[in-house]
Amino acid sequence: xxxxxxxxxxxxxxxxxxxxxxxxxxxxxxxxxxxxxxxxxxxxxxxxxxxxxxxxxxxxxxxxxxxxxxxxxxxxxxxxxxxxxxxxxxxxxxxxxxxxxxxxxxxxxxxxxxxxxxxxxxxxxxxxxxxxxxxxxxxxx
Amino acid sequence: xxxxxxxxxxxxxxxxxxxxxxxxxxxxxxxxxxxxxxxxxxxxxxxxxxxxxxxxxxxxxxxxxxxxxxxxxxxxxxxxxxxxxxxxxxxxxxxxxxxxxxxxxxxxxxxxxxxxx
Amino acid sequence: xxxxxxxxxxxxxxxxxxxxxxxxxxxxxxxxxxxxxxxxxxxxxxxxxxxxxxxxxxxxxxxxxxxxxxxxxxxxxxxxxxxxxxxxxxxxxxxx
Numbered sequence: 001x002x003x004x005x006x007x008x009x010x011x012x013x014x015x016x017x018x019x020x021x022x023x024x025x026x027x028x029x030x031x032x033x034x035x036x037x038x039x040x041x042x043x044x045x046x047x048x049x050x051x052x053x054x055x056x057x058x059x060x061x062x063x064x065x066x067x068x069x070x071x072x073x074x075x076x077x078x079x080x081x082x083x084x085x086x087x088x089x090x091x092x093x094x095x096x097x098x099x100x101x102x103x104x105x106x107x108x109x110x111x112x113x114x115x116x117x118x119x120x121x122x123x124x125x126x127x128x129x130x131x132x133x134x135x136x137x138x139x140x141x
Numbered sequence: 142x143x144x145x146x147x148x149x150x151x152x153x154x155x156x157x158x159x160x161x162x163x164x165x166x167x168x169x170x171x172x173x174x175x176x177x178x179x180x181x182x183x184x185x186x187x188x189x190x191x192x193x194x195x196x197x198x199x200x201x202x203x204x205x206x207x208x209x210x211x212x213x214x215x216x217x218x219x220x221x222x223x224x225x226x227x228x229x230x231x232x233x234x235x236x237x238x239x240x241x242x243x244x245x246x247x248x249x250x251x252x253x254x255x256x257x258x
Numbered sequence: 259x260x261x262x263x264x265x266x267x268x269x270x271x272x273x274x275x276x277x278x279x280x281x282x283x284x285x286x287x288x289x290x291x292x293x294x295x296x297x298x299x300x301x302x303x304x305x306x307x308x309x310x311x312x313x314x315x316x317x318x319x320x321x322x323x324x325x326x327x328x329x330x331x332x333x334x335x336x337x338x339x340x341x342x343x344x345x346x347x348x349x350x351x352x353x354x
Binding site for chain 3: 030032063064102104128129132133136137138140
Binding site: 046049052053055082086087089090093094095 | 202206210213214217255
């Protein structure tokens with residue numbers, strides 16, 4: 001595992017216009033809030049989906065409480081409120097395949113990648129710094 | 142997203158189906174193949190086998206992700222379900238001209254796709 | 259250089275940990291809104307690695323009575339200075 005960005009250009013929709021001139025990705029969306037407690041997580045995910053729908057290459061970084069968004073076994077809220085796990089499951093359909101997780105955030109919560117619903121890339125130490133530097137635009141949620 | 146207000150009704154098989162101002166079903170539970178045909182007829186379309194299989198993909202997408210797909214994920218899921226030949230925007234544009242994600246979602250009885258501007 | 263905006267107090271919010279961890283060696287941090295309480299000398303320890311790279315917004319310090327109470331670890335700038343910092347940065351990231 002490393003903090004390096006992976007990009008899977010082959011998997012992208014061949015008949016869409018994608019600008020590959022940026023090395024790591026166009027947009028980095030940082031998700032720092034847990035599911036259900038606020039709308040921050042959903043708004044961050046929605047932003048990522050809109051950008052991806054317009055052909056932008058999006059990287060997601062789950063940091064802080066945001067790592068909880070990836071946990072297996074999530075359900076709707078007690079009053080039937082939609083969770084965000086469905087959206088996370090759907091990311092691949094939007095060609096958002098680069099899911100980075102702050103290893104420190106995971107560890108400090110006593111969690112590991114086996115607890116997560118999708119394969120991710122762990123980012124350690126300065127990996128976060130290079131992620132911020134290598135994206136044209138960074139949005140923090 | 143479909144609005145919850147009924148703007149007009151579509152009469153079919155002695156039932157009145159509530160539609161929102163953009164012609165999307167107000168109650169997704171009202172959907173049936175006959176409703177899809179009636180919605181298509183409003184647009185002067187006749188549904189062929191090619192349409193039905195995409196409608197099926199749309200309904201599967203919604204039941205899995207609780208969201209109607211925008212164009213990009215629609216192309217991708219059609220490609221995955223029906224093969225690369227059909228997973229092309231050109232094919233979908235031919236079937237559902239103007240805006241395949243929006244037109245397709247309407248006929249499939251889904252809400253309007255949120256990321257479809 | 260990335261300009262990081264922090265609008266939470268380092269005492270009550272742990273967002274500062276995430277912000278600091280995301281900062282490169284040339285990045286700068288600007289304290290705004292509730293973040294300006296980080297300008298108090300007692301809070302200097304939080305920012306010990308940011309010598310010369312930590313700023314606080316004058317307007318937010320004034321309204322909280324903190325202007326005269328700021329420590330040496332922070333450079334006070336006004337809105338024009340904020341604009342200059344933004345122009346010098348290649349992007350801006352908000353932490354809240």
